[in-house]
Amino acid sequence: MSDENKHHATAAAILPLVGGAENVASVAHCMTRLRLGLRDRSLVRDEQLKALPAVMGVVEDDTCQIVLGPGTVARVTPEFEALVEAERTGAATASPAPDRGDGPVTAEALAAQGAALRAQRKARNATPFKLFLRRIANIFVPLIPALIGCGIIAGLNGLLVNLHWLPGVTPALAAVASGFMALIAVFVGHNTAKEFGGTPVLGGAIASIIVYAGVADVEVFGRHLSPGQGGVLGALGAAWLGVCVEKWCRRRVPEALDVLVTPTVTVLVAGLATLFGLMFLAGEVSTRIGDGADRLLSHGGAGAGFLLGGLFLPLVMLGLHQALIPIHTTLIEGAGFTVLLPILAMAGAGQVGAAIAVYCRLRHNTSIRTTVKSALWPGFLGVGEPLIYGVSLPLGRPFVTACTGGAFGGAFVGLFNQLGTDVGSTAIGPSGWALFPLLDGNHGPGRTVAVYAAGLVVGYVTGFLATYCFGFTKAMLTEFDTAPAPSAEDRPAPAERAAEKI
Template sequence: MTAPAPDAHHETATALLPLVGGAANVTSVAHCMTRLRLGLRDRALVQDEALRAHPAVLGVVEDDTTYQIVLGPGTVARVTPAFEALLTSAGEPGTGDPSDLSPGDLSPHDLSARGEAIKAARKERNATPGKLLLRRLANIFVPLIPALIGCGVIAGLNGLLVNLHWLPALTPALTAIASGFMALIAVFVGLNTAKEFGGTPILGGAVAAIVVYAGVAKVEAFGQQLSPGQGGVLGALAAAVLAVHVEKWCRRHVPEALDVLLTPTVTVLVAGLVTVYGLMYAAGEVSGAIGTAADWLLVHAGAVAGFVLGGLFLPLVMLGLHQALIPIHTTLIEQQGHTVLLPILAMAGAGQVGAAAAVYVRLRHHTGLRRTIKSALPAGLLGVGEPLIYGVSLPLGRPFVTACVGGAFGGGFVGLFHMLGVTVGSTAIGPSGWALFPLLDGEQGLAVTTVAVYAGGLLTGYAAGFAATYLFGLDEATLTAAPAP
């Protein structure tokens, strides 16, 4: 498929800005893998119906702090700069006039509105210190995902070339390209952590760099010689958080005339000593325990563990708890070269696709809803599940549960083969669905069996999600309700 021209991305940004209330209503702009994340002064100024109807918009997600417009991978990275450029021009605020919901109405707009109502009801429950901490963790690690994906794809290509004994002169260079970022990922975690917690990013990066510095091998802590990289991203995260607290203390107590000299010195010295003589060892123990636990769980209870993880992932996403898994994935990738959890969790998206397909088949006369599903299914196959979740399964209720059933069976399939010795992992986080194929890895590398097991899991998830939804996912009232005009 041909990528949209740059002018098309500018046109999309130009169309979206007035629909969110104009430049004066936007307080912040950021983006992740698939979503344009906006901070808004007045949520009521958003024209929800017109925004959802825009052809570039795949869905809308709202949390406690941001209004998130789902544009899809690739597109969002190109629309965001154009959107930011438009914010220099003043815009007239839009006006929102949401339609009242009518129970039993199955129009795509009202299904989306019902999904928004469900999310709004959860909003107060989700605004807890724990959830805010998880969101901060996501803000630290999500910006690293593009580099993880790029390096992961290159690592997969390099592994394929090595296995085929092709281009032996090129593979050492590809190894360096793919591995360079992972060798220094602790530094980037330190930079982002300090920025997120209100410190000076470069000081967080300086302290985190200690974790990967080769010279720490000469240091002894707790009766052991430290090793470069010990503690990994968790050690870097803890070191940077400590650096922020030390820096803030210095800003309050150090005289202004001496601040430029003493504050960075004291911050790096104190946080660095604690990192070397405490945090690296402690974080190393935690990181090792994470890897051991993941391997033990899948080797000894792979099918059951996969069933549970695949079935619970969609609810975890709805509650925002999936963000706690990002550091775990990153730690496993840093330790083992891949995370064995992501391919299992990706099965939740397969269950979602199967459930949506069953709704499409059963509700033959609801052309509007079928049109929504038809437009959202390609994104769902590529792992972008928000349009199907918030536009179809969650508002309808039962299909969300049966989608979880599909994810459980898909996860159980992948977990079962892990017990049989076929490890399926991912060299990066972010993509799922079909988009995960280039990132697959395992103990045998990117082997035919690795790809086959992951593909079998997707097919199992599709089939189980479809069957569960077709048989149990739609009640009589939904099946007999007249379609909205």
């Protein structure tokens, strides 16, 4: 089967299991997940959905998130959208997925516990503050593919420059890699207006003021502005203010004049406020974020790395990790890379090490071992949801010991930052081995890659040892390390049993 047919088949199998086209309200995707807004969540057949070969896991949040993995999700999503549209118009009907039957009992029990924990997490995270953070994340997540692409090109260009290869090509690669970052404020403004219910192009127009070279002629508080001052934070604030002005105008301007008055007033008021206030304030905040990250890791790198690496997954469970996305983007915009992401990536290394320990400890439980084997390689590539929700979190103690692995891996990378070797990433989104092409630092790619790779090894080993030694009580081993009873189909017939005794 060709890749195109394979992705079409995956989309066709998913659609009926989420309630069909009429149940799909919205379709989007991020780095690894197909995100579906559903009208009735109860119509989703979770167990059959998880049984699909291409599906690595199902995460329930504000949307139904189906984990397909990097690369695959970007190819399945348009096929899924086409099927939804076709079914709605009656041009085609997706065929139902075959019934694969029930999986191993023990693995199903863990999956059920994982689903219950996700539901509890969703209920806890539905606070106004966390919902606001989720909206902020929705602004930046669509930018991740461009950040990754440009980041990899920037890394390749830096390697060529250091090696003095292809001097005639490197300026062109620098332009390709830097063009998006030079205008990222415009995209942030566009997405902000879209997320908060305004006209996206007006948000982009207001945010473009920040990167316009002519702002250097504007004087505020006795100082001239600099193009790009305030960066993505200024763009976010400017576009949000534009949405507020636009909504105010829509309520008061007569319909006959709306098309002329509302865009003009929105851009004028929000634009002047951006020039004479927001750019300066956001620039100060951006500077302090960069200085704060530098001080944090230069003075307490090992301790900070220990806390960040160990607490990142609990932050994810609480929904607070979304507050880090604009911080990452601000650091990338200012320094060219974020020093926080490689440390946070160590949390995934701890999960991988813990999963291997679970595999070794539960030698007789073929059900859980099968789940670990299927989720382990995605875990190496930074897709941690199948391991978290299918293995460590439902088991309880292995999740804690996995966080220990992340803490020690983060401390290792943080220590090198403290000693003067910055280890950063030029983009956000990837983790694990997938982060290697995006690594950057202040001492060249060789040392940066070596420190990050050694940090992963520390996370793997510590997560494994902590889980192997402390991840299971005797009662847990008695409960889980038992071979599942054979089904009626697997039991030999009486004649066969008699023959076995002879």
